[in-house]
Every structure is written in structure tokens, then in C-alpha cells.
Amino acid sequence: MEEGVRGVSDFTGDNLVLFPKTLDYYQIQLTRMLETERYGEAKGLLDFLLQCGGEAERHHTEWQALLGWLEAAFPEATATGLPGDDANGAEEEEEDADSILKQRVLDRAAEDPAYLQRLISILFDDEDPEQQLLALGQMTHLPGHEAESALRRWLSEREHHPLVQFRALQLLRRFGAEGAAVMLREGEALTLEIEETPLSFEEFPSAVLEVPERLGRMAEVSDPALSYFADEMWRECVQAAYGSNVFKWMMEADDGASDLWAAALHQHLQEKLHGQSGDEWTREQYGITGDLRFRYEQALRWLRAYGADRV
Structure with a gap:
């Protein structure tokens, strides 16, 4: 799977709710699968997307029709899991798909x-x-x-x-x-x-990498699934902010920088996924006091605005 935004979802009743930009990402992945004739993967992704609520529901009719067409046209293509569910297999399939795409592009350019x-x-x-x-x-x-x-x-x-x-x-x-x-x-x-320019998430500055690690340690006991969502959303956020003043702030390596961003991300996810508005627990767990309080609130406002812009 390419670096960048990957699957972020939460269970709400019988449905999954995707973060808004993650829906865009899956749409892009679906198009790429169809372009490279990876019909089994496309079926699996459509099966997943049809379980998603919220903004995704607007696309259900379109996705159901596409899935029906794939089932009729390519019955031999077995639906597979989401990209990345089987790390080794997915990586090999991605490499094969990239090789196929490269050859097609070169052939078309030659013609x-x-x-x-x-x-x-x-x-x-x-x-x-x-x-x-x-x-x-x-x-x-x-x-x-x-x-x-x-x-x-x-x-x-x-x-x-x-x-x-x-x-x-x-x-x-x-x-x-x-x-x-x-x-x-x-x-x-x-x-x-x-x-x-980072070519992978691992090439971002260490201060950026520390944020999901810090949150993961904090959520390990209280809400283990949250760390996965945090990792995915943080990757999205740093790309969206790349090069801006906010990104420069994310890169700061001073004491407390990773704590305040991890705390803000943790609180934002609690609000998005669980409807939790109070942040006293979050601030206490991350030691957000004194000067950090103001910077934490700035970071939280940016994350909220970023999410609101993509609803």
C-alpha cells in the first residue's frame, strides 16, 4: 500500500464510519484497482465500503451497481480483503500491479x-x-x-x-x-x-513520528483501537499541513511538543469517534498544564478545523 492516508474507521452500530478524506482515498484506490484489472480486490473494497455509513451512504447506489457489474463480468475474481489486510500478499500484489501499469503506460507512450x-x-x-x-x-x-x-x-x-x-x-x-x-x-x-520531501511516513522528522507513538502508549490500555485510527489520521494531517507554518510547529522537538500534539489528536479522535467533548482526562494523562495548555488548544482547534473542512 502507498504511504499516505489509509483506512480510518469506527464502528457505530452495524455501520462503519470513515473519516471524510479516507473516503476520498478509498475512491482513489478503487479506481486504481479497476485501471489495473485487480477485480478481486475491487470487489473486496466495495463490500467494505457498502458497510460504511455517514458520507459514504451517498455512494451506496453507485457502489452496489459497480459491484453487481463486477460479479457478472468477472465471476472468477474472488473478493479479497482491504489493501494491507495481508501485508506480504498485498505488497506482492501491489508490486505486480505497478509492473503492469508501468508496462501499459510505456506501451501507450510509445504508440x-x-x-x-x-x-x-x-x-x-x-x-x-x-x-x-x-x-x-x-x-x-x-x-x-x-x-x-x-x-x-x-x-x-x-x-x-x-x-x-x-x-x-x-x-x-x-x-x-x-x-x-x-x-x-x-x-x-x-x-x-x-x-x-518525504517519500514515506518514516522519512518525516522524528518529532512528527513521535506523536502516534506517544498516543499509542497512552491508549494501549484504555482504548487500544484508538492508536490505529490515530496513526492513520496523523499521516493524513502531516501531508495536509506539509510545508505550512502548522507543519513547522509539528516538527518542533522541544519538550512537550509531541505530548501536546498527541493529546490534541487523542482528544479530537475521542470527539469524532465517541462524541466525548470534555478534555480534562486527556489533559491530565498527557500532562498538559501551564504553557502547554495554550499550545494544546491551538493544536486541537487546527485538527477540528481540518476535520470540519472535509465533511
Whole structure:
């Protein structure tokens, strides 16, 4: 599975409730599965999505129709679990799918000299993040000056979905691009060094990595499942914030920084998943007192605003 946002859900009655942007991620994964003819995985993902409530319910009719078509057209394709359920098997299947996609892209580019330009046009003209990510996924296999120049222009000319922006930065680094790239985020032009863009979550600064670890230790006894949700949402948050002043704050390595972000993330998840509004217990457990209290409340406000923007 690619690094980035992965599955985050919670049981509510008989349904699963996804965090809003996780729904976007699964839609993107579904499209990629269909593009690479991984119909068994697509069936498994659709089975899962049809159990999800909240925002996901708006797509149930569409998903049910797609699942019905897959069952009729490809009865031999057995539904599998979610991507990542079997780490080794999923990794091998992902590698196979990437190899297939790479060969198809290279074949199409050989047949059509304008194929790269078609992908670039999708990136610029289609505001659907899913289609933009699919275009970036194919551009991965067509490195060169034209692709690099297009990515730089796309980042600098207007603001886009933060996850797609981050993926474009990653692609520039994979292309071996050097120097600065300008990216628009919340009306501000950010200048970022391409070589510093993390290609995996493990490449983020240690202060960022410590937050889910800190929360995991705290939730180990009281709410073990929360640490999984926290890990997934935190990955999403750091990508959404990448390059901004909030991200610089996340990277701070001073005493208490990981505590205040872990506490804010813990409290935000308690509110989202369990409807728990009081934060006295959370602040006590993480030692949020004195100067940390104000910074904790700032972090919590940012997380709440981030979640509200994606409902």
C-alpha cells in the first residue's frame, strides 16, 4: 500500500464510519484497482465500503451497481480483503500491479507521442483529485523535463487538493528534480526544497513520528483501537499541513511538543469517534498544564478545523 492516508474507521452500530478524506482515498484506490484489472480486490473494497455509513451512504447506489457489474463480468475474481489486510500478499500484489501499469503506460507512450501531454492536461484541467492522482501515477513512469516542468507549473499556478499537491512534490523528488518548488496552500505561496520531501511516513522528522507513538502508549490500555485510527489520521494531517507554518510547529522537538500534539489528536479522535467533548482526562494523562495548555488548544482547534473542512 502507498504511504499516505489509509483506512480510518469506527464502528457505530452495524455501520462503519470513515473519516471524510479516507473516503476520498478509498475512491482513489478503487479506481486504481479497476485501471489495473485487480477485480478481486475491487470487489473486496466495495463490500467494505457498502458497510460504511455517514458520507459514504451517498455512494451506496453507485457502489452496489459497480459491484453487481463486477460479479457478472468477472465471476472468477474472488473478493479479497482491504489493501494491507495481508501485508506480504498485498505488497506482492501491489508490486505486480505497478509492473503492469508501468508496462501499459510505456506501451501507450510509445504508440502515442502526445500521451504524456494528455496526462498533463488531466492534471491541469480536471479538478477531480481522483483523476489527478491517476494521472500522476502514470506520469511516474514518464520522467523527463516536460513532466518536471509541468509539475512545477501545476503546483505554482493555483491551489489544489493538499494530498495531490504532496504527491506531486513526491513525484518531483522521484524524478530527481532539485532546488525549490513553489506551492500554493491556503492563499500562501510556499517555497519548498524538493529534495526534502518525504517519500514515506518514516522519512518525516522524528518529532512528527513521535506523536502516534506517544498516543499509542497512552491508549494501549484504555482504548487500544484508538492508536490505529490515530496513526492513520496523523499521516493524513502531516501531508495536509506539509510545508505550512502548522507543519513547522509539528516538527518542533522541544519538550512537550509531541505530548501536546498527541493529546490534541487523542482528544479530537475521542470527539469524532465517541462524541466525548470534555478534555480534562486527556489533559491530565498527557500532562498538559501551564504553557502547554495554550499550545494544546491551538493544536486541537487546527485538527477540528481540518476535520470540519472535509465533511
